[in-house]
Amino acid sequence: MADRSFLSWPFLEDRHRDHAERLEAWCAQNLPADHHDVDAACKSLVAKLGEAGFLKPSAIDPADPQPLDVRTLCITRETLARHDGLADFAFAMQGLGTGAISLFGTPDQQKWLEKTRAGKALSAFALSEPRSGSDVANMEMTATRDGDEFVLSGEKTWISNGGIADVYTVFARTGEAPGAKGISAFVVPADIPGLRVAERLEVIAPHPLARLSFDDVQVPASSLIGKAGEGFKIAMSVLDVFRSTVGAAALGFARRALDETISRAGSRQLFGAPLFDLQMVQGHIADMALDVDAAALLIYRAAWTKDSGAPRVTREAAMAKLYATDKAQDVIDKAVQIHGGDGVKKGHIVESLYREIRALRIYEGASDVQKIVIARQVMG
Numbered sequence: 001m002a003d004r005s006f007l008s009w010p011f012l013e014d015r016h017r018d019h020a021e022r023l024e025a026w027c028a029q030n031l032p033a034d035h036h037d038v039d040a041a042c043k044s045l046v047a048k049l050g051e052a053g054f055l056k057p058s059a060i061d062p063a064d065p066q067p068l069d070v071r072t073l074c075i076t077r078e079t080l081a082r083h084d085g086l087a088d089f090a091f092a093m094q095g096l097g098t099g100a101i102s103l104f105g106t107p108d109q110q111k112w113l114e115k116t117r118a119g120k121a122l123s124a125f126a127l128s129e130p131r132s133g134s135d136v137a138n139m140e141m142t143a144t145r146d147g148d149e150f151v152l153s154g155e156k157t158w159i160s161n162g163g164i165a166d167v168y169t170v171f172a173r174t175g176e177a178p179g180a181k182g183i184s185a186f187v188v189p190a191d192i193p194g195l196r197v198a199e200r201l202e203v204i205a206p207h208p209l210a211r212l213s214f215d216d217v218q219v220p221a222s223s224l225i226g227k228a229g230e231g232f233k234i235a236m237s238v239l240d241v242f243r244s245t246v247g248a249a250a251l252g253f254a255r256r257a258l259d260e261t262i263s264r265a266g267s268r269q270l271f272g273a274p275l276f277d278l279q280m281v282q283g284h285i286a287d288m289a290l291d292v293d294a295a296a297l298l299i300y301r302a303a304w305t306k307d308s309g310a311p312r313v314t315r316e317a318a319m320a321k322l323y324a325t326d327k328a329q330d331v332i333d334k335a336v337q338i339h340g341g342d343g344v345k346k347g348h349i350v351e352s353l354y355r356e357i358r359a360l361r362i363y364e365g366a367s368d369v370q371k372i373v374i375a376r377q378v379m380g
């Protein structure tokens with residue numbers, strides 16, 4: 001059983017502890033999911049999470065708009081990731097995909113949230129492009145105003161939920177100014193003419209992922225999220241909320257790796273005694289536990305700061321994501337080492353954690369980008 005003493009930290013309230021208990025019980029009953037067909041698994045996970053009410057924190061309630069509660073998002077991702085990486089992914093995309101709509105959408109655009117929060121529609125965040133990943137301000141996709149419409153043209157890639165999403169938040173260059181100040185955000189339904197999946201992308205830990213092509217896609221001007229030219233800031237504001245949650249998912253993976261390691265070290269005999277008797281193994285376990293606790297502190301600090309009303313948590317969220325994802329990689333690597341051959345055996349939980357963690361150090365701002373962000377915030 002994972003260490004859950006963090007739930008009594010002062011960053012959290014009773015409603016967070018209740019949520020964690022209810023979700024833990026649900027996970028024990030429903031996870032891990034069958035990953036044989038990842039598209040089907042994600043759709044089914046979204047439907048089940050929605051039915052159980054666990055997607056509600058992923059977006060604001062249009063009928064009673066309250067700010068997104070980042071601590072609930074983090075607890076949810078941490079808990080789901082500890083049980084099943086795909087369940088975490090399914091939950092996370094419902095939030096990231098609709099984040100701009102939650103934060104800046106019109107009441108009409110927010111009608112999508114009724115569906116995504118109920119698990120009746122899947123969403124996706126379409127920011128990255130073949131020639132613009134870390135350097136968002138360099139994006140090439142265009143949205144050209146034509147009367148009451150915008151015409152979207154270009155490509156997006158590495159789009160999680162690409163191919164199975166019902167709605168995309170799409171960022172494109174509207175040209176008010178060069179660079180970051182000439183980008184806008186749009187709500188685009190997946191079934192719109194001209195939008196197609198150009199390629200499905202396979203990665204080491206399978207998730208629905210695609211390259212999308214926009215061939216003169218005509219969207220009504222009412223699809224614009226926020227103001228024209230503010231798309232870059234909208235994207236960054238969404239990432240300010242969701243970056244801490246990526247750290248939380250990494251924390252869930254790391255906690256699971258630590259749990260598996262403790263159980264392995266207690267049960268596996270080596271040189272006539274349990275593995276745990278070896279001081280070298282104790283040293284690894286101490287490092288793992290320290291990394292897990294330090295990551296948790298940074299994550300819940302960032303989430304609490306945002307929930308307490310800070311307009312920006314750029315520094316805190318970047319630190320939480322950077323530290324938690326990098327350290328989870330170390331923790332999981334040690335878990336693999338302590339598991340020996342089993343640690344690299346296909347289908348073993350530790351082997352799957354080893355594959356799952358890697359992408360978290362890349363998506364929603366690579367570790368290297370987080371360092372740029374932190375340095376700028378600290379120096380600024």
Ligand code: COS
Nearest residue numbers: 127133134135136137180233236237240314363364365369
């Ligand atoms: N919230 C609100 N506004 C923000 C912001 C934030 N978190 N971060 C930057 N901005 C604003 C800045 O204040 C600036 O506006 P002003 O000129 O009015 O002050 C504007 O946005 C441009 O910011 P900046 O000059 O920092 O832009 P850069 O192009 O240098 O940004 C980084 C560089 C690396 C920070 C940015 O491109 C980034 O985060 N990249 C990673 C993107 C990413 O996560 N990709 C993964 C996609 S999702 S899988």
